[in-house]
Each structure stands twice: as structure tokens, then as C-alpha cells.
Amino acid sequence: MAQHEHDSEQNPRSDHGVGHDCNDHTHGLANLDSEVSEPDPPAQFLSKQSRRAFLVSSGAAAALGADYAVGFLRNPEQAQAETVAAADSIRDAGNIHILKATPQTCFWGFFDKTLPPVLTIDSGDIVYVEALTHHAGDAPDLLMDTGVKEVYDKVTDRGPGVHVMTGPIAVRGAEPGDTLMVRILKTQPRLPYGSNIAAHWGYLYDAFKKERITIYKLDFEAGLAQPAFAYDFKGRPLYDKAGFVTAPDAASRQPFKTKVAIPMRPHFGVMGVAPGESGRINSIPPGPFGGNIDNWRIGAGATMYYPVFNRGANFFIGDPHMAQGDAELAGTAIEASLNGYLQIFVIKDFPITNPILETDTHWITHGFNEDLNKAMRQSADQMLKFLQTKRAMSADEAYTLMSVAVDFGVTQVVDMRQGCHAALPKSLFLPTPYSS
Numbered sequence: 369m370a371q372h373e374h375d376s377e378q379n380p381r382s383d384h385g386v387g388h389d390c391n392d393h394t395h396g397l398a399n400l401d402s403e404v405s406e407p408d409p410p411a412q413f414l415s416k417q418s419r420r421a422f423l424v425s426s427g428a429a430a431a432l433g434a435d436y437a438v439g440f441l442r443n444p445e446q447a448q449a450e451t452v453a454a455a456d457s458i459r460d461a462g463n464i465h466i467l468k469a470t471p472q473t474c475f476w477g478f479f480d481k482t483l484p485p486v487l488t489i490d491s492g493d494i495v496y497v498e499a500l501t502h503h504a505g506d507a508p509d510l511l512m513d514t515g516v517k518e519v520y521d522k523v524t525d526r527g528p529g530v531h532v533m534t535g536p537i538a539v540r541g542a543e544p545g546d547t548l549m550v551r552i553l554k555t556q557p558r559l560p561y562g563s564n565i566a567a568h569w570g571y572l573y574d575a576f577k578k579e580r581i582t583i584y585k586l587d588f589e590a591g592l593a594q595p596a597f598a599y600d601f602k603g604r605p606l607y608d609k610a611g612f613v614t615a616p617d618a619a620s621r622q623p624f625k626t627k628v629a630i631p632m633r634p635h636f637g638v639m640g641v642a643p644g645e646s647g648r649i650n651s652i653p654p655g656p657f658g659g660n661i662d663n664w665r666i667g668a669g670a671t672m673y674y675p676v677f678n679r680g681a682n683f684f685i686g687d688p689h690m691a692q693g694d695a696e697l698a699g700t701a702i703e704a705s706l707n708g709y710l711q712i713f714v715i716k717d718f719p720i721t722n723p724i725l726e727t728d729t730h731w732i733t734h735g736f737n738e739d740l741n742k743a744m745r746q747s748a749d750q751m752l753k754f755l756q757t758k759r760a761m762s763a764d765e766a767y768t769l770m771s772v773a774v775d776f777g778v779t780q781v782v783d784m785r786q787g788c789h790a791a792l793p794k795s796l797f798l799p800t801p802y803s804s
Contacts, residue, residue: 465489469498469515469534469705471522476502477529477610479649479659481642481678485538488680491714494553496707499636499688500532503703505613506563507583513559516705520611529651530610531638531660531687538680542714546676548641548683549718553709555634555668560586562593562690562704568606570699571781579607581614582624584702586690591632593691593702595624630691634706635667637687640723644677651686653785654736658723661734662701662780663789664692668708671726673718683712696780718758722750731792736785740778743788747776751790759797769796 465487467473473486489495500519504511512520519532542548566580567573579601584593599620601607640658643649654661658674666672674681685708692701725732733754735746751774755766773796779787 463489464494464496467495467497467534467537469500469519469532471519474500474519474523474532474534475684476523476526476532477651478527479533479640479643479651479657479684481644481646481682483536483642483682485536485680485682487535488538488540489712490540491542492711494709494711495537496709497534497537497685498558498705498707499534499685500558500705501563501688501703502530502532502611502686503563503565503700504705505611506565506581506703507561507616508613509616510561510583511559511563511704516558520613526610528648529660531651532611533638533651533684533686535684536642536682537684537712538682539712539714540680542676542681543679544644544677545719546681547715547718547720548674548676548681549713549715550639550672550674550683551711551713552636552666552668552670552672553711555709556707557586557588557634557690558705558707560588561596562586562702563700564698564702565601565607565700567699567782568608569782571695571697573699583621584630584690584704586632586704590629592629593632594629595626597621598624630702632702633664633667633689633691635664635670635689635692636685636706636708637662637666637689637692637701639666639672639674639685640683641674641676642678642682642684650784652783654734654783654787655785656722660687660783661723661787662687662689662692662696662783663725663732663734663787664689664694664701665725665727665732669728673715673720673724673726675720675722676714681714685710694780695778696782699782721753722746724750724754725789729794731794733790733792734779735788735790738785740781740786740788743786744776747788747790751792754792 467487475483487495500516501511504516504520523532539548562584564582564584566576568579580598581601582598583596585596586593599617599622601614603612603614638651638660643655643657652660656675657677658672688704688706689701690704723734725734731754733747733750735743735748735750737743737746748770751770752763752766755761755769756763761769770790773793775791777789777791779789
């Protein structure tokens with residue numbers, strides 16, 4: 369893969385984020401038959417301009433050697449062609465960039481469309497990016513290494529929110545009205561521990577009237593997280609300071625008596641693009657630009673779509689999680705630093721107004737509002753719009769389909785602006801040979 373020259377304008381804040389050629393990412397892809405022709409685009413879905421990007425997203429897991437469940441298309445020949453297209457795209461990526469989390473590439477607790485990018489890439493490039501947890505201070509002896517500590521020590525401009533973000537990443541050619549497509553190729557936990565806090569913003573705080581931190585040990589090989597110990601938070605009247613560090617105290621760390629093992633579902637709680645609004649925006653509530661969506665499905669093999677509001681899009685990532693249940697009831701997930709490989713595309717003919725998630729098996733729309741009922745309504749309105757504009761269904765057909773086949777869920781209830789999601793199974797739509 370050709371390596372682009374490092375642009376002088378791409379990184380006004382530091383010299384980090386230099387593109388780096390990593391040929392090892394194509395290992396295992398060379399045996400795929402690159403001569404297989406790509407299929408016609410699914411009817412009533414995408415135009416030819418974005419067909420390749422769509423095939424890449426739906427075939428990502430297969431191209432990386434993971435299990436692949438045919439979702440949108442059920443014809444095996446077309447599914448194989450999708451896999452080949454994904455493999456070719458990874459091989460043909462113009463560059464693979466490395467973006468480490470440093471004091472020069474991280475910002476903390478806010479979104480601001482005027483924040484200059486630390487890296488500029490081309491559509492289709494792959495970025496290895498490090499994302500840090502803002503809860504490393506809950507057990508600094510276990511959740512911090514030298515790099516994490518440096519960010520905590522040197523990034524002192526924080527708030528009004530709490531999340532550590534890496535970026536922004538500008539994408540050449542992205543303009544307002546476009547859609548940014550972000551494929552999560554792979555995730556790698558940084559350290560073998562994570563933290564969960566039953567916080568004052570948690571849903572049942574009125575019943576507990578205290579804040580308690582539980583530290584989980586991560587077994588990467590088994591893919592499981594087990595509670596190591598817990599303690600009541602007493603460092604401040606409330607856990608209300610971004611990046612607060614609690615000094616290790618063996619006497620206060622109590623064993624977790626019940627033997628449980630939590631399946632790890634590594635994902636990024638915060639991803640998105642620079643918002644359309646001006647000024648510094650709190651990182652806690654999600655919005656049309658993405659941000660703190662906290663959907664545990666945004667992990668390896670998934671693809672996120674974001675409406676672009678500013679030139680270059682200015683993508684960011686943060687708030688990594690090891691596991692989370694829908695609702696994120698106590699206030700947080702298992703918060704732990706996480707590295708990821710992302711492939712980022714600009715799509716010109718797939719206009720959207722709210723973030724959309726694609727998995728191997730589902731399309732998922734989101735709704736956000738301080739009122740959970742209104743968040744639910746927004747997720748339903750977004751799904752109705754998706755079915756009408758992307759599947760060319762009538763409103764009547766879409767409405768009945770949503771009632772009998774779309775699953776609605778509570779994404780989270782702890783981020784000021786609550787979230788709901790609507791999950792549409794891809795398998796509902798029969799390919800042409802089977803549709804009559």
C-alpha cells in the first residue's frame with residue numbers, strides 16, 4: 369500500500385498521527401479470488417457511487433477472517449462477491465495511519481467544530497487509533513500506563529463533559545450534507561482492567577444514595593470480565609470531577625463475593641463528527657452528530673454512519689467500553705482503554721440526519737431526547753424514514769413492518785439526553801430471485 373506524504377496542514381497541534389504502511393493487515397486476504405465480479409447493487413438501496421462502500425461494510429467480518437452471516441443478501445454467490453470486494457478494499461486502502469493518544473492528540477470533555485484536526489486522511493484510509501478511558505483514575509495502579517498518565521497529567525483543559533477523545537480526524541472531500549461511514553475492523557484492549565461506577569447519575573441512585581466503584585479484571589483469551597474488587601467512592605462528595613484520581617488503598621478494596629463472568633463486548637461509547645452548532649458542547653449528551661451514544665453494538669465488525677456538518681467531517685473517538693448492558697443502568701459500562709482499527713469513507717449519495725448503525729444482521733436507527741418517550745419516537749421516525757428512503761417502501765408498508773419485525777430498545781438512560789434504538793433485521797428483505 370502506498371504511503372501518502374504527511375500533509376503540513378493535517379496536524380497543527382502536534383507531529384503525531386503520521387500515516388504508516390502496515391502490510392500485515394492484509395494477511396489472509398490474498399487467497400480470495402480478486403477476479404470475481406462485483407454484484408449489482410441491491411435494488412432500491414444504494415446507487416453505484418456508494419455500492420463499493422456498502423459491500424465493504426457488509427463484508428468486513430469475512431474479510432478479516434471472522435464468522436460471516438449473510439445478512440442483506442442471501443444469495444451465496446453475491447455474498448461471496450461482497451467478501452471479495454471487502455478484501456480488495458482493505459488491500460487497496462491508500463494508507464494506514466497511526467494515531468496514538470497523547471496530550472497533543474486528545475481533547476477532554478467537549479466537542480467544538482473549530483477544533484483543528486490532528487490527522488487528515490483520504491476516504492478509504494485505515495486508521496489505527498488509541499482511545500483512553502476517563503475512568504483510569506478509579507484504580508490508577510491498574511488502569512494507567514505511562515501514556516495514559518501523561519494525558520491525565522498534561523490535558524488540563526477539561527469540560528464541561530467528562531470523556532477523553534482522540535482526534536479530530538479530517539477526511540478529504542467530506543462536505544456538509546455528505547455521510548461519513550466508519551467501519552470498525554478490529555479492537556484491542558490496552559490494559560487488563562476496567563472500572564464500573566454506580567454513580568450519582570445512575571438510574572437507581574435514589575435507592576442506594578452512595579457511589580460505588582467495581583474494578584473488573586479482563587481475560588482477553590477467554591473474552592470474559594470478572595469483578596476483582598469494589599470500594600465506596602469517598603474522594604469527593606460526588607464523583608463530579610472529570611479524570612479524578614483515587615489513590616490505591618488496599619484496606620478499602622473489598623472482594624466481590626459472587627462468582628460471575630461477564631462476556632466482553634468491546635466497543636466505543638463515543639464516536640462522531642464535529643457538530644453543526646458553534647461553541648464548546650458538553651460531551652455527555654449524544655446528538656445528531658453522534659457522540660456519547662453508548663450502544664454496545666458499536667464494536668468490531670460494525671459500521672457507523674454519521675451526517676457530516678462541517679468540511680472534513682472532523683471525526684473523533686473515545687469512551688471505550690469492555691462490556692455494557694442496554695440502559696447502562698448504574699451510570700457506566702466497564703470502562704477501559706481500547707485501541708481500534710477503523711476504515712473511514714465519505715459517501716456522497718446516502719444522506720441521513722441521525723447516526724445509523726449497521727451490523728452483520730441489522731440496521732439500527734437511534735433517537736435522543738431528555739424525555740425517553742420522545743427518544744423512542746425519534747428512533748421510530750428515523751426507522752420509518754430509513755425504510756421509505758433507503759428501501760423505497762410506502763409509509764403504510766414500513767409501519768406494519770416496524771410493528772411486527774423491528775425491535776426497539778433503551779440504549780441508555782444516564783447521559784442527560786436518553787437514548788432509544790430500533791433494530792431492523794436485514795434478513796427480512798428477499799433478494800430478487802426469491803422475491804416473487
